[in-house]
Amino acid sequence: MATKGIEESRRNFIRKAAAAGGLLATGLLNPFNAILYAVEKPTDPTKHWWGFGIDIEKCIGCGRCANACKEENNVPREPFYFRNWVEQYTIKNDGSVKVESPNGGIDGFVQTVPKEDIFKAFFVPKMCNHCYKSPCVQACPVGATYETPDGVVLVDETYCIGCRYCVQACPYGCRYIHPEKNTVDKCTLCYHRISKGKTTACVEVCPTQARIFGDLNDKNGELVKFLKEHTCLVLKPHLNTGSKLYYNGLNGEVR
Amino acid sequence: MPPQLKTLIPLFGAFIVLFLIARHFLVPVSFGELGHYRFNSIAENKEKAMNYAGKDACADCHDDKAAQLKSDVHSGLSCETCHGPGQAHTENPETVKLNKPDQRSFCGNCHSMNASRPKFMVQIELKEHNPDKKCIECHNPHQPWQLKE
Amino acid sequence: MEPQYQHLYEMLSQVRGFIYPNEVDLQWGLLIVLYPYITGLVAGAFILASLERVFNVKVLKPTYQLALLTALAFLLVATMPLVSHLGHPFRAYEILMTPHSTSAMAIFGFVYLWYLMVVLLLEIWLDYRRDIVIWSQQTTGFKGRLYKILTLGVKDLSPRTVRWDDKIGYFITVVGIPSAFLLHGYVGFIFGSVKANPWWSTVLMPVIFLFSAMVSGIALVLFIYMVVTWFRRQKIDMAALDSIAKFLFYILILDFTLEGLDQIHRIYEAEESFEILSLLVHGPLFLTLFIFQILLGTLIPLISLGILQLYKPKELTRRIIYFSCSLLVLFGIFFMRWNVVIGGQLFSKSFYGFTDYKLRLAGSEGLLWALVWVILPFLILGFLLWLLPPWKKLEESTS
Known part of the structure; x- marks a missing residue:
């Protein structure tokens, strides 16, 4: 027994x-x-799961996206507050890197390095990465920033206490404290537009279609097509933020 | 039980009860419905006003300009790329007018010579290419290669 | 240009290399330097007091109550710099109502309340209860009424109940030590867990914060003990002073070793961020790190106190050395916090450039507010010493 x-x-x-x-x-x-x-699957594959693509090879550095973002979202015009900006990278023949973003690129760019010294140069538009494992959402002590079910990181400006911990937690420098509201502000992926079936303001005005807004769950959609056809990378992948902002033609120098 | 605890335990109990009561009233409506945030905040974010109307809205009235634009290399541009946000104009077309940028520097945002721009981009030296003229004196911005005489 | 943006335009002109455009506005200034500083003083003072109680270090008895009251005075102010720097100070209660379980900052309110209500207030109350009851009977007027309230109605002075005071108090001290570790280790975690910032993100951060807290708290008690004794024109207890200094010496060694370990590890691994951090410590942080924190705040006290362990000069010399060392350590730990908080924001997360920090006089992040939060704890301590004088208590217990 x-x-x-x-x-x-x-x-x-x-x-x-x-x-x-x-x-x-x-x-x-x-x-x-x-x-x-870069993460597990979204919980419901039948619903939207917004992401974003940027084709560096197509970006001409006109800065219209950065300007349109400020216009659309009433972002203060001072050069310290950006939801969306463009950086100019110039890699010189001696291997050094020069990065510039005067007024976020809104007033356009000038070539500051003489042509004969340039090894390679390109523009990199930047914005919120709408991370799936977002460090800013993780850091918010009160739940005033969150990820919507369709994958957009938003701010509840009536609830934000303005502690700035999320600003510290964001590795990409995408957050700022709104000087009048005293709450944090960031790219909403034009949530008010995309939920009405429109595209984001920055995509609307991009003259070369270097910006692709789309649904990662839509297997025939524009964004998934872009990801299939190009070698795409995210920024700072070692931080494992689950970024949903994908770049084609991203150089190692870009941080 | 020691008399200290007889006093302290109810005191702490009262404190915790007070905290719970405060919490009951101070946690906002709809908080935690979907996650650790105020669910209504999603709707509030959706409600914000749009400033850019979108290319289709422009074409509703300005179909001639839209057709012109489509016929040349600027076909990929949105009207609002150059003219700025147009939602207010679609609502009050008579009172709200959009700007028509005609400075050389504005065209230069895309077309001034810069090694960072991709090769497909048509670029000119702003200082050398007909420096005294406005770009639009020769180029129709809607049909850039239909040069004006 | 509107005046509210003027300082930002000045900052913009100070930028070297490239920083993300949103980084011009430096988010955490002097007040957030004060927050870990003051919290650390609390934790350190409490741990010193606990040494006497739990490990029965009799020689520290003259400073036991003083250390507890110091801890309380500073703890009452600890959240003030935090709250006053918020964009919306009146929303601060939200952190208690809807604390986000994943946020390293959210639990601070609860850790703080636990420490204040359950540990510090209770321990002081139990320790003083017998005296408060006696004083409430001897004193009249405002002070007498205050004592009556403070008894909370527990006026029983039978030996059995007084023994309970001691037993519960001992239990709370035992609970209090890990709580003090928690309080300040946790403050270190708030910084150490920010993976976006390589200057902060180190697993040693909580431990370093803890030991630097102990160092600063012990130095503070040493300083206050000497000042208070001098004010009362009393003879200082050299035995107590010598042993506090000894503890300060030992903990300072540990603290310095840990910080050294952290830096050596950083230098040896030399990750992606190494170049920018190297430029940081040799450039903008050189004065506050190498001179203020390491040389003045660590090495000089370490060597002076070390020498005193081997060779004992006469009392006056020792007192002068202890006094200056305590001030140097307090100065050094302040700049340790400065180097962490401000240093971590001077370089861009793009690792391509630096911004600058300019201390402003007025404004919610300015020097004046910071001074208020530094002076206030001393005023509170003055009040506590008036209300609950440790020396009066000692006389009674020995008589």
Whole structure:
């Protein structure tokens, strides 16, 4: 009797261990099914899961996106507050890198390095990465910044206490304190537009279609097509933020 | 039980109860419905006013200009890329007029010579290319290669 | 240009290299330097007091109550710099109502309340209860009424109840030590957990904060003990002073070792951020890090106190050395906080450039407010010493 009991409990134990092992294995394997999101799959694949693509090879550095963003979202015009800006990278022949973003690129760019010294030069538009594992959402002490079910990181400006911890937590410098509201402000992916079926203001005005707004769940959509056809990277991947802002033609110098 | 605890325990109990009552009244409506945030905030973010109307809205009235634009290399541009936000204009076309930028520097935002711009971009040296003229004196911005004489 | 943006335009002209455009506006200034500084003083003073109680270090008895009252005075002010720097100070209660479980900052309110209500206030109350009851019977007027309220109605002075005071008090001190560790280790975690910032993001940050807290708290008690004794024209207890200084010396060694370890690790691993951090410490932080924090705030006190462990000059010399060391350590730890908080925001997260920090006189982040939050705890301490004088208590217990 006693041995039978032990046998049984051992069999149970093995069964349980196998089940646990199986769970663990699938748990470990799951993320690899969805490299596209740099994270696990969105909870409901039938709904929108907004993301953004930027084609550096097409960006001409006109700064219309940065300007339109300020116009659309009533961002203060002073050169310290940007939801969206453009950086100019110039890699010189001696290997040094010069980065500039005068007034976020709104007033246009001039070439400050003589042509003969330039090894390579390009523009990089920047904005909120709408991270899936967003460090700013993680850091907010009161729940005044959050990720919507369709994958947009938003701010509740009636609830933000203005502690600025999220500004510190954002690795991409995408947040600022609104000088009049005294709350944090950031790119909303034009949530008021995209939820009415329109595109974002920056995409609307981009003259070369270097910006792609789209649904990562729409397998035939523009964004997924862009990701399929180009070699895309996200910024600072080692920080594992689950960024949903994908760049084509991203150089290693860009941070 | 020691008399200290007889006093302290109810005191702390009262404190915790007060806290819970305060919490009941101070946690905003709709907080936590979907996640750790005020659910109504999503709707408030959706409600914000639009300033850019979108290219289709412009074409509703200005179909001639839209057709012109489509026929040349600026076909990829939105009207509002140059003319600025137009939502107010669509609502009050008579009173709200959009700007027509005609400075050389504005065209230069895209077309001034800069090594950072991709090669496909048509670029000129602003200082050398007919420096005394406005760009639009020769180029129709809606059809840049239909040069005016 | 509107005047409210003038300082930002000045900052913009100070930028070297490239920074993200939103980084011109430096977010955490002097007040956030004060926050870990004051919290650290609290934790350190409490840990010193606990040494006497839990580990029965009898020689520290003259400073036991003083350390507790110092901790309370500073703890009452600890949240003030935080709240006053908020964009919306009147929304601060939200942090208690809807604390976000994933945020390293959200639990501070609860850690703080636990520490204030459950540890510090209770310990002081239990320690003083017998005296408060006696004083409430001896004193009349405002002070007498205050004592009556403070008894909370527990006026029982039977030996059994007084023994309970001691037992519960001991238990609370035992709970209090990990709480003090929690309080300040946690403040370190607020910075150490920001992965976006390589100057902050180190697993050692909570431990470093803890030990620097102990260093600063012990130095503060040493300083206050000497000043208070001098004010009362009393003879200082050299044995107590010598042993506080000894503890200060030991903890200072630990603190310095840990910080050294952190930096050596950083230098050896030399990650992506290494170049910019190297420029940071040799440039904008050189004065506050190498001169203020390391040389004046650490090495000089370390060497002076170290020498005193081997060789004991006469009392007056020792007192002067202890006094100057305590001030130097307090100065040095202040700049340790400065180097963490301000230093972490001087370089761009793009690692391509630096911004500048200019201390302003007025405004919610200015020097004047900061001075208020530094002076206020001393006023509170003065009041507490008037209300609950430790020396009066000592006389009674020895008589």
